[in-house]
Amino acid sequence: MSKFKTPLRYPGGKQRLTPFIIEILEANKIKGHYVEPYAGGAGVAINLLLSNNVEHIHLNDSDFGIYAFWYCVLNKTEELCRLISSASMTVEEWRIRKAVVQKCDKRKILELGFSVFYLNRCNRSGVLAAGVIGGYDQTGNYKMDARFSKDDLIRRIESIVRYKDKISITNFDAEYYIENYIPNLPKDTLVYLDPPYYEKGSELYLNAYNKSDHARLAKTIQREIKHKWVLSYDGVEDIVKLYQRRRHFLYDLQYSVAKVYKGKEVFVFSDKLKLPSKCSLIHIEEGMKSLVNA
Ligand SMILES: C[S@@+](CC[C@H](N)C(=O)[O-])C[C@H]1O[C@@H](n2cnc3c(N)ncnc32)[C@H](O)[C@@H]1O
Incomplete structure (x- = not known):
């Protein structure tokens, strides 16, 4: 159970990935900035900041209501x-x-x-x-x-508000944010992208992507982000194909919206990102079931 909790509930909230993200930060000696272009409840970011694993978090969400809440x-x-x-x-x-x-x-x-x-x-x-x-x-x-x-x-x-000066919030479309905001951040930065799901996305969020949006996003991420990045998605074949040249692995994680969505997730890593030597996603409740192309 995470020590610090975001006030927002989120379908597919990624809070429980925090220990794994900490391992990635450590393996890459990143202590400065942590960025979520699809912040939602920002469970991981809040945990990282409040446990002093990073100095500053950058939360972006294109949904004005979510932005309004964080504001x-x-x-x-x-x-x-x-x-x-x-x-x-x-x-x-x-x-x-x-x-x-x-x-x-x-x-x-x-x-x-x-x-x-x-x-x-x-x-x-x-x-x-x-x-x-x-x-x-x-x-x-x-x-x-x-x-x-x-x-x-x-x-x-x-x-959370005690850390106010260490939190930046924005309300951009993620691709605009990737192209115009992230490039201005220092090298000591990790980007974690958690876009709307490929399948079931439209049932869970008000602003879902269609197939061609996911494909365009894959190009934008792989072409534009020069910082180290990690991406998580539902592990469907179409998504794995879009990122097939990057290192990736599939894991199983059950969510509270288990009936709506349950099954494999995929993690994708930027080429320069060092993976933790002992990739211990075992920290995650359900554990890692399969390791592919890691
Ligand atoms: C999978 S959720 C993120 C959940 C988050 N990782 C958490 O743990 O709470 C996706 C979020 O992306 C936002 N979103 C959807 N399309 C977007 C876009 N084009 N640009 C930026 N944010 C977007 C949604 O409003 C939603 O909050």
């Missing part, structure tokens, strides 16, 4: 925590939050950031497009506040 964590901390603390846990309130997220009014960033957070914590599997935990009549075994432990969530936010 409020860092810049409107008190107001956000007050809203969380006084949040009413009713289906009526849920409907209001949902309407705010759907409207996505960028001028009302606090209301939006809070509403994204509210749905993230009250929806099934944290999926923004999903329904409320317990159903609209709240007759399910779990009720909508099952994942909304106010004190704990506020504590998580407060521990």
Whole structure:
């Protein structure tokens, strides 16, 4: 179990990969910057920063709602925590939050950031497009506040904001970010990319890629990123093919959205990246089942 927790739940949240990413940082003597162009809940990044494994994290997400949440964590901390603390846990309130997220009014960033957070914590599997935990009549075994432990969530936010000066957040499309933001970072940087899944992506995220987007992204990553990078995806053949010239391996990891998505994941590595001598993905709960082309 990770020591520091992101306040956001995420389908396919990668927090449990933290020990493996630490091994990669150590093998490559990277202590400075850590970048996530597809940050989402940024579970790994938050863990790395709060355990002082890196000096600065750069979080980017093209979803304005997700950006709004991180913006409020860092810049409107008190107001956000007050809203969380006084949040009413009713289906009526849920409907209001949902309407705010759907409207996505960028001028009302606090209301939006809070509403994204509210749905993230009250929806099934944290999926923004999903329904409320317990159903609209709240007759399910779990009720909508099952994942909304106010004190704990506020504590998580407060521990992150202490590191405010070491966190950069942006709201770009990942490819723009790769081409225009990452090149300005120092050499002492690791980039970890966790794009929307190839299969099932559209069920989990509001902004999914289609086949040709994944193919274009593969070219952009392999052509443009000069820093050391790691990529994780669902391990389908089409994806493995797009990165076949890079070192990669498949592993099994079960997620909380197990019914929606379950199975092999693939890790791909940039050519210059040193792999840890003892590649111990065994740290990860389900362990590594197969090692291919490592
Ligand atoms: C697989 S999730 C990342 C999960 C994250 N690693 C975690 O542990 O929480 C993918 C994220 O990428 C974002 N995203 C989707 N398309 C994007 C794009 N073109 N550029 C940047 N971010 C994008 C989504 O909003 C989503 O938050």
